[in-house]
Amino acid sequence: MRNDEQCRRIADHVIETGDDHAAKKYGIKGPCSLSELSTIDIPRSFPPDAMHLWWENVIPDLVRHWRGKFTTSAQVETVESLIADDIDTNDGPDNQPSQRLPSNSRRCKTTPAKTNTDGKKFVKTNDEYNIPPDQWLQIGKDMAKSSITFPSSFGEPIRDFAEHCQHLKAAEWRNFSLLMAPIYMKNRLPEEDYTEFANLIDALHLACNYTITEAEILVVEERLKRFVIYYERRYYCRLWDKLSSCLPVIHQVLHVAQAIRWAGPMYVYSQWPMERVCGIIAASAKSRVSANRNMGITIVLQEQRNHLPYVIPAHPDGDLNDEIEDDDGAVLLHRLFGRRLAHKDIPSKSLLTMNKSSGTMGLPKKQGALGAWHRRALQTFLSNRFNNVVPLDSTPKNCVRWASFSSGVRGLAKKTFTIVSTHMRRTNSTRSSSMIRYEFETDVGMRYSGYGEVIFFFSVADEDMNLLRQYEPRVHVGDDEREHASRNFAYIQTFNVELEDRLLLKTGLGRKEVIQVDQIVDLIGLMINEGREYIVSRFTCLF
Template sequence: MELEPANPQRNSACICTCGCNRVVSYPTRRAHVAAKRAIAGEAEHAIDQPQPLRDTNVVAGRKRRRLTFFGDYYEEEQIDGSDFPPYRDDEPPQANDVNSPPFHDQEAGLRSIHVDTRNQETIAQRWSSSSRPIPGSSQREEEGLDDDEAEDSEDSSEDWEDNNDLNDGIGEHEDRSEEGAEEEDQSERNEDENEDDSQDGANENEDSEDVSAPCTDIVSISFWDRISDELAYKLMTTGLSLDSSDLSMLRQYALKVEDHLTESTFVKFKFAFPESHHHTLRITKRRIELLSEFHSIRYSCCINSCVCFTGLYNDLTQCPNCKEDRFNDRGQPRKVFDYLPLIPRLQAMSANHQHATKMRYRAHFVHQPGVTTDVFDGSHYQSLLSKLVPGSNNNNPFYHFSDERDIALGLSTDGFAPFKQRNKTCWPIILFNYNLPPDIRFQKQYHLNVGTIPGPKKPWDMDSFLWPLIQELIQLEIGVKAFDAVSKSVFLLHAYLILVFGDIPAIALVMRMKGANGCSPCRVCKIAGVRGTNSKTYYVPLRHDQVPHSNPPRYDPSRLPLRIHNELMDQAREVQSAPNQTISNQLAKQYGIKGIPILSTLSAVSFPESFPFDFMHLIWENLIPNLILFWTASFKDLDHRDQGYTIPPEAWKEIGASTASCKVTIPAAFGAPVPNIALLQSQMTSEMYSNWTLFIAPIVLRGRFCQPKYYQHFMKLVGLLKMCLEFEISGEMLDVIDQGFQAWVEDYEKFYYAHHLNRLSACPLTVHALLHIAWGIRVAGPVWAYWAFPMERHCNSLLPSIRSRRHPYASISAFVVAMVQLNQIRLKYNLFSELNLNVVKQGLLKNEFIPHSYPSFKLSPPRRQQPLSAYLRDKLQAALATRFEEEKTTIQALIDLDGPITCYGRVTLLDGGDTIVGRDMVRQCEDSRDASYIKVCHMSSLLKSQYLAWS
């Protein structure tokens, strides 16, 4: 055995001898060796004496540590597995309820080899040795080439405006071995300080230990995955119950986390509720982590968020971009990125019967050719069904989604400003589980936040932050062992990332595209851009006949040259393998891509099919605001004099006043009221722009333009947008959408661009992207399946967690970790109702009534006995005649409506439906909304006929 110093320093490092070959501290190495010996010994014992996985005696004689409460503190003690609380079910599962694989199988070893190989290939491909070791460049400014950090250029009114002056960041893995008690205690003290807003001056990374090594995380995961009896031991705790003390602690902690209570408020619980048991926040956190068996993995990153020190950057001591030091003078990381592992969360979902049942939606989905209703109707997903997974066993190859439990994932990221000044941003990375039904898929409790890239700037190398996630996704492609609560069997869980979406700057970072600074700005097609005068931005009009030496002189919008995955990756390799930085930058500018993106290593990701345009940012945050700028003669520095699209200022003020007055007649279910758009446009959100465009603008803009063609042009856009938002889109409708946007963009260039070079800025990338909306629906499904509204809601939910202005990103990270731990506990112990702190109405209230003939409706007070007016009686008789397909005279003879009738003021559609109010029966406040002017009709055929008439 290798000799160790008598008193090794805390930060001294060595090569671990457990087999992982990682650079770790001496205490961590001892922990690795001890853990490997202990578990290996238990596995050998299990082979000699195999036992059923979920038999109540499977852990008899095994020791497990738990925290036992003694007065005001917890103490660790060892208990026998036989002392576990009883199962929550009436009949505990028996041995024959579980189909378990052998404890040691050759497949586990093969998967480890495949994963390690894919891991090495990822580094070789993304950070190729043939490319420059540091992809940054001080040379680019000296040679006068385009600086990608100025990608926002002058289009501040477009998608690029929210991400100005941003830079990237990176983080390194921190070992969290339980045996290193000193390291764990100091790390936990640091986490307590970060979350406690009362200790604002605490250094967020004061005691972080930087011990990660490149290319070894997946090897470690594979090693633990091979120990099947350890998996069985974890499965034993699934579905167990907790005692009242734990439930009380969990409710208190859930209240603190979900309602963003401060630590000082949490301490007051003990005095406000003296009859209940209360513990310190630190003890509570340790118990929560023990019950959830979940914690974040910490990576060090650049102080300016340029890179995360993973992959090629793992051994660097300075940021390759800004040259800031990675460590402080005590050898500790100056900033960290907390990564939240994905695999244990997916395993917990599969092991929970309720959640696993919901995730069968994908398996039960039936694809109807020619009809688009969900992401699984897209051609990209359909093509994956016949594509083999790389790295699968040659003797037993398998296709993507060949198992009904395979999970389809979507990834979204965006930069948001935690403070009003908007000079600092952070970048959440969240995943969506497409296996869930659409009505719950994007709810907050189902978001999978895998980390929030800390600010203050945008990532310079986004791939370095995605590196931990890519490792897990590669592992999930090969398969990880999990327990299926529906079939009560152990199986190989597979998950595949199929879609990535966000605004244009975010996707440019993920795809490593040049965006508006490249000669080919579009990520879907190879259309050549035209640079504006004295501008670095490339614009994309269809007609180039005014541009000297332009080839071709114009593009046919129905025959745009689309990008192909293999061709784009070949161009990326050519850029990355260029002999010097100058040639690399020139090629990147020509092709529009700066190198091989790390997401290209995933088998289910295809460029550009996996990256459809985000409908929310494209329409509601770019196109509509830009049209308003044209109408108010405010779009950039163009000459708007004598243009037919301008609206006089007095008329625009009237439009704003009419918009504000509309709020009293629009139901609250439609969203927040739209303010005076003439005075308060800066307060408009995407939802407000949507409601204004679809419901208000067609009325208030009528007759406002000097030339009717501009209003007709706008109404064609409204019709196309409404068709895009349909829940079911037929192939015929999709053709109408495609042809409609082609004609609309051509008319837009005729009306607003006027084919003059001095008006090139009227043709930004966001207008050209309209030509790819129909393509996105064909490839990836309906627009709501990949728009950014869920990401925006997620960002808004993070804002209340910022209790410290000095350490905002640490506060966000602590909140996200706490929420994930609570969700893990809900899944593991099936505590959805026990930890639901919201008031849930049970049964019917007084005077409420559910008719037997209409079991999905509930009638609520006020209730009156009164005769009907002649007008209402006539309408009711006509409705009954339609309902029962009888003559009106027959209804009059059979049903007496002349006497007093019981009338209810409210009717509610059950199972989360709307509540409809009788305007004359329910008392209204002065500022209440009046929904009595709503007309309901089916719009699909109407919109189609209207569009065909306009065409």
């Protein structure tokens, strides 16, 4: 890779001599304005962006190979053959084939839309890695069925891939490659291609993680080199008519590991935040005639509003219940904004009922009593936890039911998630956020993961928990955090799961149990594939 000095020397040479041959050879037409900054070091200051490299180029191009759409000539020939076959099937009564009509005839215009759509998006080729169109249609149907079990915090709503594969956004390609493709490509791709694709996904997880070690950088480097070698051998095949498969982004993959050594994990310099800000600014334009001026004024007003807390006291003079208007009816802005700032810190939709490391129970809440089956499940949990038999009569009966649970404390925890109970779920909620992964400890000290769906959250009174301390000899009385956190529980429907290679398959329903909310470690979803349900987490479906 060329360094900063070499890049600048080539740029100066092109400008001074007008050498078009050097400009085409090195891809440098001259120095840019940013090169005048002393802090710019080419190419260290421009590492590969994860969004554009992976989710807008490498992954979509790889899927185009599987769809049979990468080679243009094969695509056109296949589309025409599909239309021709459809016309030839309409033979006359004397078994004489009907006369083929020109492409602009009315007969071709009335060709069923489904045939044209399938031919345009998916093409059957002789490549071993090609997936037939009917398989893509099935994948699209299964993805649409999985939309209700795909939590909203995981990203964009799932769309039918067969209908929208040409219009997916980068965020949708990310979810498809990390959470769906390993499931849907299993047993559809040849074993060699699926193994190499899983190798690429493992490299992406490491490269885009929040933290990465030197040893993991070496792993990323080896995995990406392995992918590039596989790509050239499998898709390029060193054939002249497949030379278009050798894209510049495939070569750029080889420099990802070095860029991580220079600038850190790929999320640090990802363009997701910039694209989000650009979208917000573009949406603020209300004038087509003076769009730039309109957006500039909107940004200034927004920043002025953000600076109000620094110029207006949080507690204005007088009581918060004072009128915000003077005797003449004019609005007193310092009282109006002061009152709003004072009420801003009061939580309105959640109540902190646990320690900071565990999370919060969310409103609304409802007073109630535990049923017989609920109390038996709680009795079983308490007996296992205390390592002692807890009588059913001593099990708490009254409780407070909560609508949701949020992990961590927002603003303090790096990653948070919110679990919504199925019994207190909003009626207009179309995507489930009730399925969880939790951890439990065996008698020998081994920790395992369990999976299930939260039916409802509940907490019991401190007085009832204190009565149970007689059955808990292992807990210190002075441990306030343990006592405070132990009163919050979740009544769940457990799942039976089975590890299928590296995919986690839900095989059925288990029993209903009670767990503590601090046992919940992750929010999960379900992806449907040919009638089978596979578990996915926020960032991966490979376990």
